[in-house]
Amino acid sequence: MTGAPLGDLALVVSAALFAIGVAGVLLRRNVIIVFMCVELMLNAVNLSFVAFSRTHGIDGQIVVLFVISVAAAEATVGLALILAIFRHYESVDLDLFRRLRW
Amino acid sequence: MSEYQPILPGLILGLPLLGAVLNGFGAFAWRENKTVPTIVGPLTVLGAFALALWNLYAMRAATPHDPSLVSYWTWFSSGDLHVGVTLLFDQLSLLMTLVVTGVGGLIHLYSVGYMREDRGYSRYFSFLNLFIFFMLVLVLAANYPLMFVGWEGVGLCSYLLIGFWYENREYSDAGKKAFIVNRIGDFGFLIAMFMLYTAFGTLDMLAIFERAPGTLVAGGVLVTAITLFLFLGCVGKSAQIPLHVWLPDAMAGPTPVSALIHAATMVTAGVYLIARSGVLFALAPFSQAVVASVGAGTALFAASIALQQNDIKKVLAYSTISQLGYMFLAVGVGAYTAGIFHLMTHAFFKALLFLGAGAVIYALHHAWDATGEHGDPNDMRNYGGLNRFMPITWRTMWVATLAIAGVFPFAGFFSKDEIIWEAGVRGYAVLWGVGMAVALLTAGYMTRLMVMTFHGANRSFGEVGGGQAGAKRSHLREVPRVMWAPLVALAVLSVIGGWVQIPEALPLLPRVNLLHAWLEPVFQPALALAGAGAAHGVVAAHGATAAPGEGLSLTSPLGGGEALWAVLATVLAVAVVLLVFRSLSRRRYRRAAQAPEPRGLAAVLYHKWYVDELYDRIIVRPLLALWRGCWRIVDDRLIDGSVNGLAGLSRIAGWTGSQLQSGRLSTYILVFMIGALLILGSLAF
Numbered sequence: 001m002t003g004a005p006l007g008d009l010a011l012v013v014s015a016a017l018f019a020i021g022v023a024g025v026l027l028r029r030n031v032i033i034v035f036m037c038v039e040l041m042l043n044a045v046n047l048s049f050v051a052f053s054r055t056h057g058i059d060g061q062i063v064v065l066f067v068i069s070v071a072a073a074e075a076t077v078g079l080a081l082i083l084a085i086f087r088h089y090e091s092v093d094l095d096l097f098r099r100l101r102w
Numbered sequence: 103m104s105e106y107q108p109i110l111p112g113l114i115l116g117l118p119l120l121g122a123v124l125n126g127f128g129a130f131a132w133r134e135n136k137t138v139p140t141i142v143g144p145l146t147v148l149g150a151f152a153l154a155l156w157n158l159y160a161m162r163a164a165t166p167h168d169p170s171l172v173s174y175w176t177w178f179s180s181g182d183l184h185v186g187v188t189l190l191f192d193q194l195s196l197l198m199t200l201v202v203t204g205v206g207g208l209i210h211l212y213s214v215g216y217m218r219e220d221r222g223y224s225r226y227f228s229f230l231n232l233f234i235f236f237m238l239v240l241v242l243a244a245n246y247p248l249m250f251v252g253w254e255g256v257g258l259c260s261y262l263l264i265g266f267w268y269e270n271r272e273y274s275d276a277g278k279k280a281f282i283v284n285r286i287g288d289f290g291f292l293i294a295m296f297m298l299y300t301a302f303g304t305l306d307m308l309a310i311f312e313r314a315p316g317t318l319v320a321g322g323v324l325v326t327a328i329t330l331f332l333f334l335g336c337v338g339k340s341a342q343i344p345l346h347v348w349l350p351d352a353m354a355g356p357t358p359v360s361a362l363i364h365a366a367t368m369v370t371a372g373v374y375l376i377a378r379s380g381v382l383f384a385l386a387p388f389s390q391a392v393v394a395s396v397g398a399g400t401a402l403f404a405a406s407i408a409l410q411q412n413d414i415k416k417v418l419a420y421s422t423i424s425q426l427g428y429m430f431l432a433v434g435v436g437a438y439t440a441g442i443f444h445l446m447t448h449a450f451f452k453a454l455l456f457l458g459a460g461a462v463i464y465a466l467h468h469a470w471d472a473t474g475e476h477g478d479p480n481d482m483r484n485y486g487g488l489n490r491f492m493p494i495t496w497r498t499m500w501v502a503t504l505a506i507a508g509v510f511p512f513a514g515f516f517s518k519d520e521i522i523w524e525a526g527v528r529g530y531a532v533l534w535g536v537g538m539a540v541a542l543l544t545a546g547y548m549t550r551l552m553v554m555t556f557h558g559a560n561r562s563f564g565e566v567g568g569g570q571a572g573a574k575r576s577h578l579r580e581v582p583r584v585m586w587a588p589l590v591a592l593a594v595l596s597v598i599g600g601w602v603q604i605p606e607a608l609p610l611l612p613r614v615n616l617l618h619a620w621l622e623p624v625f626q627p628a629l630a631l632a633g634a635g636a637a638h639g640v641v642a643a644h645g646a647t648a649a650p651g652e653g654l655s656l657t658s659p660l661g662g663g664e665a666l667w668a669v670l671a672t673v674l675a676v677a678v679v680l681l682v683f684r685s686l687s688r689r690r691y692r693r694a695a696q697a698p699e700p701r702g703l704a705a706v707l708y709h710k711w712y713v714d715e716l717y718d719r720i721i722v723r724p725l726l727a728l729w730r731g732c733w734r735i736v737d738d739r740l741i742d743g744s745v746n747g748l749a750g751l752s753r754i755a756g757w758t759g760s761q762l763q764s765g766r767l768s769t770y771i772l773v774f775m776i777g778a779l780l781i782l783g784s785l786a787f
Contacts, residue, residue, distance in 0.1 A: 022775060026768055034767075098765030 010051035017044035031082050031092040038078075042071050106164035108191040111172045114153045114199065115189075115238050121146030121231035129225040136223050143227030144210035147234050151203035157196055166192075167623045169308065171244055182303060190244035190307065194624040197442065198241035198374055205366045205449050206234050208588040212457050213358040215585035216464055226266060226356070233259035237367050241374060246295050246305045249375070253291065253339065256368045257284050263363060264355040276354040283348040287338015294331035297324065311381040315631060320385045329382050329389035333396075336372025340426045342400045347714055349423055353415040353480075357460030360415060365422045365456050366449035373429040373445050377438045380628030384436065394434025394525070398536040401427030403711070405543035409550065410700060410707035413480045414459045417551050420710075421506065422452055424540060428521050431533055436632045437524035438625045439603075439618050444521055447513035447599045451505040454592035458499035461581040461589065462555060465492055466562060469577035475563055482551065483691050487560035491578035494586045496556045498593040503552050505596040507545035507679060510672040516600030519668050523605075523658070526667075531659035538671065545675045549682040554691060557683075561693050607664035 017040055024037030046064045053060030086092055125139045132138065169192035177185045210230060217226050236255025243249035257280075265277030295305060301317060301324060302310050318325040336342070341349035352364050363369070376383060376393060383390050404423035411417045425448050432441035465488070466479040477484050489496040505512035508519065518541060526534035562578065563571040580586065603617040658667050691697070700708045709715070 026772055026775070029768075094767055097767070101760075101763045101765035 007051045007054050011048055014044045014048040014051065017041075017047065029094045031085070031094050034094060035075075035078055035082065039071065039075065042067060106161050106166040106170060106191075108170050108172050108189070109157050109160055110153055111157075111189050111191065111242075112174070114150045114157075114203075115235060115242070117146040117150045117153075118231045118234040118238065122228050122235060125224050125228035125231060129222070129228055133221075133224065136218070139224045139227040140214050143231060144207060144214060146231055147203055147210050148207040150234070150238070151200070151207045154196065154199045154203050157191070158200060161191075161193065161196060168192075169195075169624075171308075177248070183299065183305070185245055185247045185305060187248060188244040188306075189242040191242070192624055193620050194374075194378065194442065195241050197446065197620070199238060201446055201449050202234060202237045202241065202367050205453050205592070206230075206237075206362055208591055209358050209362040209366070209453060209457065212361075212460070212585050212588040213356075215582050216358050216460055217356060220356075222266065226263075229259055229262045229266070230359070230362070233263070233363060233368070237371075240371055243307075245307055246298065250288075250291060250295065253335070253371065254288065256363070256371065257281065257288070257339070260284075260352065260363050260368055263359040264352045266355055266359065270354075273354040276348075276351040280348040280352050283345050284338045287335045287345060290331040290334025290338070294328050294335065297328045297331065301328070307378065311379075311627060314381050314385060318382075318385055320631075321387055322385075325382060326386040326388050329379070329386040330392065332375060332379060332382070333372075333389060333393055336375055336393075336430070337396065338372075339375075340369050340372030340430070341423050342372070342396050342427065342430060343403060344713075346400060346404065346423050347717060350416050350419040350710070353413070353419050357415065357456060357463060360419070361453045361456030361460065364419065365452040369422065369426060370429065370445045370449070373426065373433055373441050376430070376433045377442055377625070380433070380436075380438050380625055381631060383433070384628045384631035390434050390436060392434075394431050394530065394533055397427045397430025397432075397434050398525075398533045398540075399427070400424065401431065401540045402536050402543070403427075405540045405547065407707055407710045408547040409543065410704050412482050412554075412697075412708075413478075414462065414482050414485075414551060414555065415456070415480055417482075417547060418452070418455050418459060421455075421544065421547065422448075424544065425452065425506070428518060428537065428540070431525060431537060432521040435525050435528050435530055435533065436629070437521065437528075438628060439621050440517065440520040440524050442621060443603055443617055444514075444517035447505070447517040447596070450513055450592055450595040450599045451502040454498060454502040454589060454596055455506070457585075457589055457592065458495050458502065461492065461495045461585055462488060464581055464585070465495075465578055469562065469574070469579075472577045473563070473574040475574065477562075477693070482554040483693055483697055484562055485555040485560075486558045486562070486691065487556070488578065489556040490560075491575070492556075492580045494580055495589060498586075498589040499556070500552060501593040502596050503548045504679070505600075507548055507675045508541050508671060509545075509675050509679070510668075511597070511600070513596050513598070513600035515668075515672060516603055516605075519664075519671060520603065520605070522671070523664050523667065526658040529659075534659050541671060542674055542678050545678040546682050549679045550686055553683055553686040557687055558689075558691070561691060605664060605668075608668060609665060 021037040021039075021041035021044060024040065025034050028034055028037065046067055049060035049064045049067075051060075082092065085097065089096055121142050124142050128135065128138050128142075169190050172189040172191065174187040174189075177187050179185075210227070213226065213230065217223055220226060233256060236252045236259060238252070240249055240252025240256060243252055261277045261281040263277075264280050265274040268274045268277075298310060299305055302313060304310065314325075318328075338345045349364055349369065353360055355364075383393070401424045404420040404427060408417050408420035408424065411420060425444070429441045429444050429448070432438070432444060462485065463479045466484070470476065470479065501512065505514040508515045518537075522534060522537035522541065525537055560575060560578075563574040601614060604611050604614040606613040657663055662670075699705070706712070
């Protein structure tokens, strides 16, 4: 890992993580996995915040702390929803949940 | 001599209106209660009549030369046009008020008996009271717009009462026909009002009549157009050719309605309008000629149809049209007093004839109800020999028949004779001849009506006599007193009604000049305009003060003086009555159901010269075809097509849009991603 500075490396990892997350959300049908991929995307963003805070000051790291706490709350709500849906459908297959339409 | 002030003018109008409101309320609130309409209906009209009589005495005492105005409030103001609710009291409007409320009151009384068993008793009296109110507005209005209110109001009441039995499709259609045909006339009235406003800047009658000789060119295009459009209104309202078609159909209404609205009062409104606007007509000789010719033509035309009708009310309807033709003939030649005179006497004897016909229909209806017999109670072929069962109706109707036939000394003799004579004296030889001929036709068809109804064998219960038919006939009886009392009162008026104006020319008779003297202040300006010579001559011809004027002969077109022709006319009328009576009494009529179709000229007359069929061909059917085309193409295709097309378009758009909403989260996210990338991309570059 010589040549490229640490910040650039962190951004590349962050972009990769984000792309994996997007791909997971788009392609997978298991709600749990989709949910995890969403978390992955959040953490990819966190990583780039931290990386930028090296050059741009402490603000990025503060935002990351906020994101982590909001994500914790979001995970609670999200998992509760998934539980409720699973009780109703007895499944976590995303393609089954198509009732919210015209 | 004290100044004349109208006495309680608001109450004359207010009483019938109050009656209409009370009865109209009753029609909803106490449908079954017949006491209130029985009291309120006739009493309000008779109360108005009493007030009119009081006014008559006051006016006679004061003999005012100028009309009195009663202003209530300003109806509308627009620019320099101010139209007020203003009543005009002069000798003419008071005379009309007396006729309307007097004859109207008697007919209200008669209706108490005639309509007793009708479900719409209260509604009927409400409409009838309302009619009297609007008729009074019409005759008492001091400006044309207010008169138009009355004009339309009586038209509305006429419509409501023709279609009174609205469950019957034919009857309600007849009401619509009357209303629609009258619209054509009302269009003329409106145009005339617009033209009057542009010419004078006001619509007050007195102001117009005062300024007319100075403002309008005598015989000019403007005044001729105004008067012709006014006359178009009269043609509609008074059922003259070519708008006469509604009146015979209007007989669908209850018979007292026919007597009041379609014989005695409303249909004479046209005559009143022309007499009232005499100053304008005096300035337009061409219009006068049109009025007189249409009147004479209608008189002859309608009388010929009346000869071959079998429905008793149709005969009387055509007779009314014919007599209205006489009145237009009179006001057309400028003999306004003669026209109003005939209007008055005609109100008496024609109301009597209609009420008598109503009595016959009533009696037959009840006799048939009691015996289970069926048939058309209006068809004279189902009558015959009713004189034994209904002596009062029989006698009073003969009085009216002799009056309308112009037999001395009944009322019609004096008024009809004056009209014919005035036409002759003014040099209208053809109109004079037509008037004479129609007088004889009138005697003919009226005698036919009387013979078919009251004489010969009774046909109401089958052709042959016999025990059973005789027993059934015992159900035929005279109408109740509340119905025959008005008949008697009108019969008395039909006898003495003409005695207000007895020409000097008749020998052995006292000369009476009440009517001419009474109306002289009203018609003097018009007569003065019509030419000084003629104006004085009219009075002179009836033996007044002035010497005979220039250009006015005192002999008929065929020579001979007034007395000769009056005697000749009455002798001829009596001769026709006797002749028709003798020849028809021997004829055996068949009942309506078995009667053969008429042939030849009789068929043409029976079918009323095919006027209805002609209108159907040239107006109704082309219009129907046009509107049907509009419906099928314009409405169905164009309008509905564009509206439905738009609806279809938005439905397709909506359906397309709704397909985007699949409910699949991953699709949404994909689209969202693509969108986010596009936005980011566009921000980056």
